[in-house]
């Protein structure tokens with residue numbers, strides 16, 4: 001593929017057509033938007049998530065044109081079994097969020113008040129699925145294909161109350177740089193979104209949502225990002241064959257304020 005092929009939306013879509021893309025944690029949110037955009041570009045898409053109901057809803061919303069699998073990505077044996085029955089593919093993305101439940105989310109806050117179990121839960125939910133995906137999925141990725149992790153802004157912004165997310169995201173980005181060298185010619189990248197209007201925010205407590213709205217009002221782009229904007233960045237990293245070891249900060253300028 002010539003480099004100029006990624007420079008227009010039509011060329012990007014042409015580069016994605018026929019590619020097989022596996023998206024773990026894609027029944028809602030950013031993963032779902034990535035599946036939808038990839039499908040529109042005529043890619044062959046596989047989505048995975050825990051809830052059969054959410055997967056079913058996504059499968060229908062994607063006009064039943066994707067393969068959908070139930071998977072708990074925090075379980076290494078499930079991840080190993082998921083990839084064991086999978087043919088080779090081109091790109092792999094992992095979208096499992098930081099907190100596994102509202103109960104864990106409620107425990108997160110000031111560092112000195114956050115119990116170690118909450119840290120453990122966040123790292124287990126956010127970091128380990130990305131590591132397991134790399135460990136069990138990388139060998140199935142075709143040369144020139146890519147592995148895509150999702151981090152965030154907590155570790156860049158030094159946000160009080162976000163030490164657990166910062167730890168998981170920082171560890172993931174360290175993995176990106178090492179794996180980009182070790183797994184070449186497979187490319188390894190990450191996207192670091194700012195605040196994105198998705199399930200995580202929609203289901204957050206009212207006080208959290210209000211604080212998030214006040215926060216984004218101070219950003220150079222004074223609004224939440226959309227899942228579609230984030231998906232566009234992800235697909236760029238997948239098709240651009242010069243992108244590896246790259247962390248794309250797509251955050252409306254959140255890191256600057």
Ligand SMILES: NC(=O)c1ccc[n+]([C@@H]2O[C@H](COP(=O)([O-])OP(=O)(O)OC[C@H]3O[C@@H](n4cnc5c(N)ncnc54)[C@H](OP(=O)(O)O)[C@@H]3O)[C@@H](O)[C@H]2O)c1
Pocket residue numbers: 024025026027028029030031048049050051052054055071072073074094095096097098150151152153192193194195196197198199200201
């Ligand atoms: N939204 C934001 O503002 C924001 C900002 C920065 C970074 N991020 C990151 O972006 C990624 C996607 O977040 P999102 O906002 O799109 O969240 P979301 O809408 O809640 O989507 C999360 C997806 O992951 C699935 N999932 C959750 N736990 C899973 C598990 N153990 N195994 C497999 N699938 C699982 C969910 O389905 P099930 O629950 O049915 O499994 C769902 O499909 C996350 O890594 C998040 O940390 C988000």
